[in-house]
Amino acid sequence: MKHRGYYGSFGGAFLPEILIPTFDELVAAYENARNDPAFWNQYQQLMAEYSGRPTPLTFAANLTRHFGGAKIYIKREDLNHTGAHKANNVMGQGLLVQKMGKKRVIAETGAGQHGAACATMAAKFGFDCTIYMGEKDVMRQRPNVFWMEQLGAQVVPVTDGTKILKDAINQTFRDWVTHMDTTHYVLGTACGPHPFPEMVAWFQSIIGKEARQQILEQEGRLPHKVYACVGGGSNALGLFSGFMDDPVDLVGVEAGGKGIDTGQHAARLSSEDASPGIAQGYKTFFLQDNDGQMKETHSISAGLDYVGVSPILAHMHEIKKARFESATDTEVVDALKLTIKTEGIIPALESAHAFAGAFREASDLSGDQIIIINQSGRGDKDIFTVAEALNDPEWKTFIQKKAAQYHA
Amino acid sequence: MTHIVMGYPSFDDCHDMVRQMVAAGVDLMELQIPFSEPMADGPVILKANQSALERGATVARCLTFAKDMAARYPIPFLFMTYANIPYRYGMAAFAKTTADIGLHGAIVPDLPMEEGADYIEAMHDNNLSAIQMFSPNTSDTRMEQIADVSSGFIYCLARKGVTGEDTKFSPDLVRYLSRCRNAASVPLAVGFGIKDRADMNFLKAMADIAVIGSQTIRVMEEHGVNAVREFIQDLFPAA
Numbered sequence: 001m002k003h004r005g006y007y008g009s010f011g012g013a014f015l016p017e018i019l020i021p022t023f024d025e026l027v028a029a030y031e032n033a034r035n036d037p038a039f040w041n042q043y044q045q046l047m048a049e050y051s052g053r054p055t056p057l058t059f060a061a062n063l064t065r066h067f068g069g070a071k072i073y074i075k076r077e078d079l080n081h082t083g084a085h086k087a088n089n090v091m092g093q094g095l096l097v098q099k100m101g102k103k104r105v106i107a108e109t110g111a112g113q114h115g116a117a118c119a120t121m122a123a124k125f126g127f128d129c130t131i132y133m134g135e136k137d138v139m140r141q142r143p144n145v146f147w148m149e150q151l152g153a154q155v156v157p158v159t160d161g162t163k164i165l166k167d168a169i170n171q172t173f174r175d176w177v178t179h180m181d182t183t184h185y186v187l188g189t190a191c192g193p194h195p196f197p198e199m200v201a202w203f204q205s206i207i208g209k210e211a212r213q214q215i216l217e218q219e220g221r222l223p224h225k226v227y228a229c230v231g232g233g234s235n236a237l238g239l240f241s242g243f244m245d246d247p248v249d250l251v252g253v254e255a256g257g258k259g260i261d262t263g264q265h266a267a268r269l270s271s272e273d274a275s276p277g278i279a280q281g282y283k284t285f286f287l288q289d290n291d292g293q294m295k296e297t298h299s300i301s302a303g304l305d306y307v308g309v310s311p312i313l314a315h316m317h318e319i320k321k322a323r324f325e326s327a328t329d330t331e332v333v334d335a336l337k338l339t340i341k342t343e344g345i346i347p348a349l350e351s352a353h354a355f356a357g358a359f360r361e362a363s364d365l366s367g368d369q370i371i372i373i374n375q376s377g378r379g380d381k382d383i384f385t386v387a388e389a390l391n392d393p394e395w396k397t398f399i400q401k402k403a404a405q406y407h408a
Numbered sequence: 409m410t411h412i413v414m415g416y417p418s419f420d421d422c423h424d425m426v427r428q429m430v431a432a433g434v435d436l437m438e439l440q441i442p443f444s445e446p447m448a449d450g451p452v453i454l455k456a457n458q459s460a461l462e463r464g465a466t467v468a469r470c471l472t473f474a475k476d477m478a479a480r481y482p483i484p485f486l487f488m489t490y491a492n493i494p495y496r497y498g499m500a501a502f503a504k505t506t507a508d509i510g511l512h513g514a515i516v517p518d519l520p521m522e523e524g525a526d527y528i529e530a531m532h533d534n535n536l537s538a539i540q541m542f543s544p545n546t547s548d549t550r551m552e553q554i555a556d557v558s559s560g561f562i563y564c565l566a567r568k569g570v571t572g573e574d575t576k577f578s579p580d581l582v583r584y585l586s587r588c589r590n591a592a593s594v595p596l597a598v599g600f601g602i603k604d605r606a607d608m609n610f611l612k613a614m615a616d617i618a619v620i621g622s623q624t625i626r627v628m629e630e631h632g633v634n635a636v637r638e639f640i641q642d643l644f645p646a647a
Contacts, residue, residue: 014491014518016448018543018568020550160454161444173447178569180545278491279445281518291467292496293444 005194005282008318010311013193014281019173022180023193029100030195034202043092047206050124051081051091055207057214057372062342063362070224070365072358073372074345075211075239084348084377085207085235086117090186092203094121097184104128104183108172110137110165110231111303111350112144113377114188119153121186129153132171134164137302143381162296165231165306169280189232190310193281197312201237208242211372219370225249225361228374229353230269230324231303233310235376240322249323252313253357255299256326264298268309269317269324276314279307284314300329300385301349303377327356333389335359336379348377349385409436409597410640411488411621413456415465416442417628419473424633425624430481432640436617438515439477441470441489448517450570452622452629467493471509478510486539487514494527503530513537513560521557528557539563542591544584551591561595561617564588566602585614608643618643 005011015023033039047053056079060072077085090107097105105127109115115131122129131148135157138145148155161167169192176185190200215223226243228236230252240250257265260273268274268285277286279294287295287307299305316322327335332349335356340346347355351374358373365371379386387395410429412422429437442460446453478485487506494502494516506514513536519527521540531538537560542551544567555562566581588596598611599619611618620643627639 012523013520014523015520016517016543017520017541017546017554018448018565020520020543021545021547160451161458166445170445170447174450174570177448180568275496278495278518280447286492288492288496290496292492293461 005198007197007312007315009276010282010284010314011194011197012283012311014278014283015193016177018177019180022176023195025100026184027195029096030199033096033099039095043095043203044206046091046095047088051087052079053206054210054214055079057211057218058345059218060343063339066338066342067359067362069363069367070369070371071219071367072362073215073223073370074343075207075372075374077207077235077374077376078347078351078378082113082117082120083381084113084117085204085238085374086114086188086377087120088206088238089188089200089203089234090114090117090121093184093186093199094125094127097127097186098125100184102127102182102184104130104179105186106130106132106172106175106183107186107188108165108168109133109144109188110168110305111301111348111381112137112141112148113303113348113381115148115153115155116144116151118186118188119148119151122153123151130175131155132158132168132175134162134168135159136163137165137168140302140385141381142384164297164302166280166294166308173281189234190237190312191232191280191282191284191308197282197310200234201241201310201312204234204238205241207235207238207374208240210242211239212242215370215372221370222246222248223370223372224365225251225358226372226374227251227253227354227358229304229350229376230254230309230313231266231306231350232308233313235374237310237312239372239374240316250316250321251357252322252324253353254324254326255297255301255304255353256328256331257298257300259328260326265326266297266299266305266307267326268307269313270326282308282311284308284311285317300332300389301353301382303348303350304353325357325360327353329389331356333386336386337390345375346379347375348379349382351376352379409438409617409619410434410624411438411440411453411619413440413442413453413460413625414470414473415460415463416456417459418463419465419469421628421633422473423477425628425636426477426481428633428637429624429640430483432637433644434640435483437483437485438488439470439474439485441467441487441493443490443493446490448570450622452625456625467497471505474511475509484512486512486537489514489516491516491519491523499526500530503527503534503536506531507534507536511536513539515539515563517541521554532559537561541565542588544568544580548587548591551587555592555594558592558594561597562588562592563619564596564598564615566598582614605643
């Protein structure tokens with residue numbers, strides 16, 4: 001293992017000795033794939049026929065009129081097979097797993113989108129699959145658990161620590177240090193030890209490549225700003241990567257939870273609450289106390305509820321290559337409602353953070369300016385959370401009746 | 409070498425365990441500074457870490473406890489913790505404090521030599537051991553590179569997996585430990601999964617230091633702090 005995978009002072013590979021040979025093998029497989037144009041072609045072909053790519057870039061005429069500022073476009077990652085950008089990463093890693101000759105995949109999941117995508121990939125490629133999911137998230141996202149199990153995956157609720165995404169990641173690593181010979185860990189975001197941040201960002205770069213080409217075709221010019229929500233950071237890096245060398249503002253929107261002042265949020269880059277640390281195999285900004293113990297995070301969206309953030313984004317934040325904002329749970333629900341009513345599009349709660357961040361700024365821009373919002377996933381999976389947030393009386397009655405049926 | 413998680417179940421109980429271990433003949437101890445994300449630890453030590461933190465085991469409190477133990481008992485003590493703890497404390501400051509309070513070194517499982525240059529240098533500057541690890545899938549070449557930056561002893565993981573699971577003491581293990589012996593001139597400690605006297609007898613010829621980690625914590629949880637001494641004494645081959 002060489003000293004690599006650094007973005008400024010962030011990144012690295014802080015691995016237990018037992019995993020070093022596994023990572024050497026993974027790095028080699030990844031570098032071979034990256035240097036082989038045939039691999040990317042195979043990947044694009046797979047994503048076209050299995051996941052419906054390229055996903056559309058939708059002009060949001062009604063939202064544009066509503067805000068009376070910039071022209072608003074939406075990159076439709078929700079239209080991927082399995083309903084989120086997570087498909088891009090899992091299918092890419094699935095191809096790598098085939099090349100490495102492994103037969104089993106394991107993954108962590110927060111909202112369940114990555115787990116469901118991974119279970120789908122495993123079903124298609126014929127791999128055994130185990131998904132680790134925080135017990136709290138299992139409660140929040142039962143429908144995704146149901147589908148993962150139908151897809152043949154074993155879903156293991158994680159009852160350690162804070163019982164959310166970070167704890168699921170630790171547990172997946174514990175599985176991996178035991179079964180690395182047969183098993184690949186399909187990490188779901190651009191975090192963790194090298195090569196994961198770089199590799200996941202590479203697979204997700206398909207978003208930005210398409211978006212850039214599409215906006216040039218549809219408008220003949222580049223956008224002024226692009227917005228993406230930031231949990232681990234993979235959908236943001238996917239979109240941003242298309243505009244790295246362009247004069248485009250890259251805006252990441254983190255989970256403001258109940259408000260930055262309350263301390264109950266997951267804002268690592270857009271608040272003063274996070275600091276550099278080392279955990280889960282990499283160095284980045286973590287929400288931690290002075291001793292270095294990780295804090296509890298909060299977000300209405302399980303997928304953004306994470307203590308760390310991609311080291312690539314941490315570096316972009318430090319060199320001011322990207323700007324980071326946050327949106328509170330309340331702002332997110334408002335943005336979600338508006339988007340559903342005006343455009344007939346249902347973003348995931350995660351993605352709705354990007355919408356909320358963009359809506360805040362859209363009116364200040366002029367009509368000849370363009371913004372792109374990354375709709376990283378679809379929101380119908382969030383029906384339980386959203387219905388609760390909207391306090392919908394009919395929904396409550398339905399659930400009560402349904403529960404009574406099961407009691408009978 | 410035995411292992412305790414500082415602050416679990418309480419600092420007073422930890423002191424009792426140290427006292428009993430020393431009385432039972434333990435001649436080297438790991439004092440773990442708990443961390444919220446103990447990636448390499450299995451369920452027993454993982455829960456001990458969480459519980460210690462919930463009960464308020466801060467780094468400062470752990471340092472005070474370790475200083476007290478080092479002053480009271482005539483055996484060498486080492487810290488065990490994860491990289492973020494010394495990183496947040498400051499690598500140089502952590503090494504200096506470790507030396508000042510009379511500990512002999514540290515084991516940091518998520519700080520491989522490629523990432524740990526600052527840490528290893530700071531430890532060596534203070535005449536402390538920065539204990540490195542071998543694992544069964546570490547290549548011969550890498551073992552030699554690791555041995556080059558090692559001091560004190562080398563911690564040989566007996567198997568894949570996390571702490572506290574069963575280890576099969578097999579011919580593969582014999583071959584692996586002889587690879588370890590060839591690569592390193594410092595003593596070898598073997599850990600992960602030692603539970604009884606049969607395991608100890610097996611290791612006696614192969615290694616210099618036997619590591620008893622999760623099992624003492626299990627014994628303490630099941631039979632109370634006072635059972636620790638007997639458990640350890642039973643491990644030693646009859647004289």
